Amino acid sequence: MVEQQRAKRPGGRSARVRAAVHQAVTELIAERGYGSFNVGDVAARAGVADTSVYRRWGNLEALLMDVAITWLTTTSPIPDTGSMATDLRAYAANVARDIGGPDGLAVLRLVIALSNAGETGVRARDAFLGERGRQLQGMLDRARERGEHPPDGVEILDHILAPMYIRTLFGMGSLTPEYVDTLVDRLLASHHNATADAERPSGP
The missing domain is CATH 1.10.10.60 (Homeodomain-like)
Known part of the structure; x- marks a missing residue:
């Protein structure tokens, strides 16, 4: 013993x-x-x-990379609710909660700083973004397997993640549930319209 x-x-x-x-x-x-x-x-x-x-x-850079990746992989869990729309809402709510905390803001600042910290820093940033992309892709792949037509990762970045990151980094307002839902609504509407246009027959 x-x-x-x-x-x-x-x-x-x-x-x-x-x-x-x-x-x-x-x-x-x-x-x-x-x-x-x-x-x-x-x-x-x-x-x-x-x-x-x-x-x-x-070295310090390797430690900072470990901090960023660990924070990312242990926060903002990827939901599996059975619906693309509810998955997106749950995911956006998780991200808002996590980056709204003091550790989340610190990690966002760290990732930005690493982008200007030489080759090691860029690798750390790319690892962080790559892990976030893999997480999102798993959610989108499940939606396709259910027969849905989800947006791609870039659309999620542009419509949901980027606005929340910018608002948090620059202190431009809190990430209220209403604000986060509005971001998801705009993404879903934009994606629906783009899909409808692509499927509409061309010609007279």
């Missing part, structure tokens, strides 16, 4: 360290912004040694 407990201890401590370091990163981004802290600052905030951070992540 003692040996089993000892065997489990490193994994549990590793998870706690990772969570503490991730939380320290989001707090520092929210307080200071990207580029205004280093690994030592993160380690001090998390209550761990610098060497622990370097050993696990190698």
Whole structure:
């Protein structure tokens, strides 16, 4: 029994360290912004040694990428309600809830900053956007399997995600349920009209 407990201890401590370091990163981004802290600052905030951070992540950019991807994969779950319209509404509501929190705003700022942080930063940004795209694609693929005609990922980005990201980043108003539903309504109406036009016979 003692040996089993000892065997489990490193994994549990590793998870706690990772969570503490991730939380320290989001707090520092929210307080200071990207580029205004280093690994030592993160380690001090998390209550761990610098060497622990370097050993696990190698450098600050790799750590920031891990924070962004982890936040994305553990928030805004992709719904499966059986209907494209209700999936979109639930998904948009989840995104609004998550980016409306302090950690969500910090991660959005982080992803933007990484775009200007050299090759490593661009890879981190692309990984973040790629994961978001894979999540959305799974929802859209299920809709097609049900015989529906969903919008594509770019339409969702343009009509739902981008307006919410911009409003959050620039403090242009809260993401109320009514506002989020309006974004989804506009997407559905635009997609319906485009689909109808494409299916309408041409000619006199």
